[in-house]
Structures are given as C-alpha cells and as structure tokens.
Amino acid sequence: MTATTMSMAKALNAGLRRAMDDDSKVVLMGEDIGRLGGVFRITDGLQKDFGDERVIDTPLAESGILGTAVGLALRGYRPVVEIQFDGFVYPAYDQIVSQVAKYRYRSGGRVGMPIVIRIPFGGGIGAVEHHSESPEAQFAHTPGLKVVACSNPRDTYWMIQQAVASPDPVVFLEPKRLYHSTKAEIDVEATPTPLFSSQVVRPGTSATVLAYGPAVSVAMGAAEAGLADGLDLEVIDLRTLSPLDMGPVHESVRKTGRAVVVHEAHRNLGMGAEIAARISEECFYSLEAPVLRVGGYDTPYPPSRVEEAWLPDLDRVLDAVDRSLAW
C-alpha cells in the first residue's frame, strides 16, 4: 500500500496530475489555473510541470472556455475545464447544454465529447454573491451530461481520474468548503469503486439519509449526533447525480422504511424531488413516511452573514428524521 495523506484540494491536484501523466491528450483550461494554480490552488504547479500548452490560462470568458473545449475535443483532446465559481457557469450554459451535451446524440454516436467540467460548488465560505451556488439540478436535468459530486478526499482522488477517463461529458462538482478542511489517507494503488455508483457510508436502521457533496458531512454529523437520541441512521453518499444509482438507495429504504434527502441546493425541483419520486415509485409499500427533503430555501443565495441559517445543518436533518419517525 502506497498511502499519502491529502486534503481534497491536494487529492484533486494529484488526481489531475496522474490523469495528465496517463494521457497526453488531457489538457486543463480555465481562468487563473496556470501560474496562479487556480483561485483554490487546485492546479497548483501543473502548468510548471506540464507546460502552458496543456495547462491553459484562458481569457476571462466562460462560454469561450467551453466552446473551445468542444473544438479541442473534436480534434481528439480531452479538456478538463475549471469554472472558477458555480455562479459563473451560466455564461457557458449554452455551450454545455446545446453543444457538449448533445454532440454524441446529434452525430448518431460518431462524435463524443470527453470533457470534464469542474465546478467548485456550494456555500459556507463567507463569500459574496454568485460564489456559493448549487446548480447541479440544471445539469442533471440535461440529457447527455453526467453529473457527479465528491464529498471526501479519497473519493475525489479517484473520481476525478475516472471522470477524465470517461468518454462522455462529466460535470464534476467539488464542495469548495471542504477543499482544505479535511484530510484523508489515500492508497494510490487501491482499486477505486466505479464512478457512477452510490455508496452506503454509514450503515444504520432507523432511517436513510441521502446526501452528496458538502451535505454528506452534514448527514454524517447528524448521524453521530443522533446516536445520543437512540437513532441509528444509514447515510448514503449518492456521488452520482446523473445517472442516479438508485439500487443502494432502494435497498436501504426497503430496510429502514424512511428516507430524508439532504442537499444545499434549494428544494423546489431539486435533486431531492427526483429522488423522492423514484423512491415512491419503487419502494411505495416499504415506506412508513413520505420522503422528506432538507435543503436550501427557495430564495437566491443569501448574504454570507446569514448563510448558516440558510444552509441545511445537522439540526434540520435530525428534525426531518424526527418528523419522518413521527409520521
């Protein structure tokens, strides 16, 4: 075992480095990712080691990043683009939805778009507007895109490499507030779990809590706190949002009879709505209570001094679990 302790930021850096070593067609693109190493330092040192032809500081225009990535992909490259912050992805939305997502289908399967779109997402860092959003449902709702969210350094190390190797476009969501906050020992020779799979990260019996990205640590915190009340929560890290891997979810809900979905994104038409619908279709007779959702409120993201009130926390998760149990 070759184990190294890494933060999520370091895991991303190491994963990208390995992906670039493995395939000379992998190029990184984004704003400030070169000499600066990205505003979060995810690409720190990569331009120095791989050159500015492979680690490209782009002009400050997001549609341009995605549009030129499409062209590079057509020429046989595998662009990994960094969108600096979640709220800046919208200028690129047309290229992502109308071009990246549809190319394979329109071309009758002849032309793929092996592009990874890395987006630091979610709040909790005290930032100004447009720096704390959770746009995942917009991409998960788009046929032709795959969407994943990592929640811990170990998964992140493998998931970024798997995403780069994917022949299909992947929106890769990184919980920015966890970039530097947690560390994990990573065995770089281990066999990773498949990218598009959900995982039970804490087995339990009282209820199933489903989360992804930054909400996984909230759910895990709730499970720990719930022990004092005699709750034994099962926590599933969804990891993949499109396609969803519902097998482990259905299995868990059939066992616990209760499900609570947690995400930072606002609730209306969010991932929780789709997951609740699928659980009710597949596990109707196992359910003891409706599937409940804990998320951000249906407002624009609030000013940072009140963001903690807006973001789901372990108390709101446990409250939802209590309501489910009291049904």
Added chain:
Amino acid sequence: MADLVDPPLVQLLTPEGERVEHPDYRFDGDDQTIAALYRDLVLTRRVDTEATALQRHGELGIWASLLGQEAAQIGSGRALAPQDFAFPTYREHGVAWCRDVDPMALLRLFRGTDQGTWDPDEHNFGLYTIVIGAQTLHATGYAMGIQRDGAVGTGEAGRDAAVVAYFGDGATSQGDVNEAFVYAAVMNAPVVFFCQNNQWAISEPTTRQTRVPLYQRAAGFGFPGVRVDGNDVLAVHAVTTEALQRAREGSGPSLIEAFTYRMGAHTTTDDPTRYRHSDEVERWKLRDPLERVRAYLRRVNAVDEAFFTDIEAEAEELGVRLRAEVRALPDPDPTTLFGNVFTEQTPELAAEQEEFRSWSASLETEVAR
C-alpha cells in the same frame, strides 16, 4: 452608413464577367479551374432549388436556402486543403458540397430523419450548428488543437492545417463570436473567420447589428480583416486561399467579410416581402454569382456550349436523384431514439426504451382488437 453599402471590396470578376486586377489578390487558377468552379456553383444551386421544391411538396420540414451565396461558399470551400477543417452554420450547403458531404445528408437533417449524421472527421466538416455563432468557438478550439498537434508553421506540405469558421452578419452580435475572436487572437490560432454578410438576419438588416463595416471589427481584436465581393467566386477563392495560408504558416487568425445577398427567404417558413423591398432583390439579381462566371467562360471561349448543356443535364440528374431518395427516406424507428445519448446506454435509458417498447406493443394490441 455609406461605407456599409459601398465598401472597398476585393473583386476579381465583375458582374459582367470581366476579370479585373487587384493589387493584393489574384486568382491563381486557369480557365479550366474556373470551369470546375462554375460546375460547383450550378450543382449547388440545383441542390438548393430542389430542396426548396421538396419542402414545398411537404417532403422536408424546412429548408434554409443559400440562393445568392453560392460563390461565397464555393470560393471559400474550394480554397480549403484536404487537411483543413470547416465549421458550418446551417446554410453551408455549398461548403458541404466542396467537402464531399452528399446532399442527402443535409436533406435528411431538414426532413427530420436525423440530426446531421455525416462523419465530421471523414469530411473535415463539422455538423451543422443552429445556435447562432456557437461554432466559431468550436473552430477556434479545433485550431488550438492543431497548434498542440504541431501542425502549424512547419512548412511541411500537407501537414500544416487551418480551420474556417462560417457565420453570418447576425452572428457578429453574439457573445460567442466575439469570444472566439478574443481566444483566436490571443492564442494566435490558425482559424479564418468567414462571415457571409448576406445583409439580412431573418428580418433585421445589417444596420441592426453594426455601426461599422463588419470586416473592420477585426482590427479591434488584433488581426486583419478584409471585405470581399461575396458574389465573385474568384475573389472569394483568392482571399480565402491567402487567409488559410497565413493561418497555416502560424501568422494567426483573420476575418473575411464576404459581402453577398440572401436572395431567398431566411428559411422556407419566412416571408421576406414583410420587411424588404423587391427593388433591392432586383438590384442584387444583377450581381448574380453564377451569371458572371458563365459570361466570363463564354467571353474567353474557355469552354464550348456542350459544357453548359452537360452541366445542366448533370444538375437535372442530381435533382432527380435527390427527389427520389428523399421521398424514399423512411422515418427512423422510434426505439432507436434511446441510443447515443451516452457511449453506453444507462440503465435509466434502457428502462425508458423498454417502457416505450411495451407501450407501443400495447397500442398495437389495442388496434388489433
């Protein structure tokens, strides 16, 4: 406004069919090359008129006519080297012709039986792009790929490659086109931006898109721009040849504004009588891109009359073939809708496909009953 309509444009063949000199550009082909271009122009127009007729007969859902723009497309399309790559809008039927894309591939798209499934790599011709201007960024990215492949500025014949991005006057207002100009300029990418200014973006005249002649926009981005008579196949060929060579050599992007005219409607759903005067159309008829080449070939006796009748016969044959093949095109099997979303079908899509199959089967049972 005067310079919008009276541009200093590059012209090598007058509307009357007379060759004229230009200090910077010359057409380097002989009369046989011009005769071959004439054949391209006629056959492309025939594809277009046949497609318009097929739409009128209900065989196509819609058609975007290139009538009037044949020289802009054939002149530039024939300037491409085999290793060059072209990114079209949805009206580049003449360029498709030059890239050996069978017109049936275009007609399938406009009939609605597929979404443009020629192989871009086989023809070095991208898929038709309907979102206005999006392809200019694809072209720029592709050109960045050429740079990374070391296929620019080597001087090795057949290796150095360039990209041409087609777009229209309306597209110049799009953010993507302006971003493409920025990216191409700062990357020094081997891309030629080829704007067919056909004067109309559906109902909006070029004056709704710009206060300066479009080719002058290039200067602000830091690369050369030139306005060419878009109805002069020789001038378009000469100007494009030079711009492509410049790109292949590593001298970076350039902008060509091919000053032309959309003789027909925007598409078969459009009614241009609502927004433009017929005298404008009549004026442009006098600058027809085909007539001047025919006049030239006759004037210099480059070909005999049989040449013209043979091409007419070939065009007729092409029209007949397209008509028959379009009418015979089957609708796609709906169960194939669920493929090619991803490299491998997801379980979710497989389930939806199965759901559709059983639904269809249940309807058939219903009908049988």
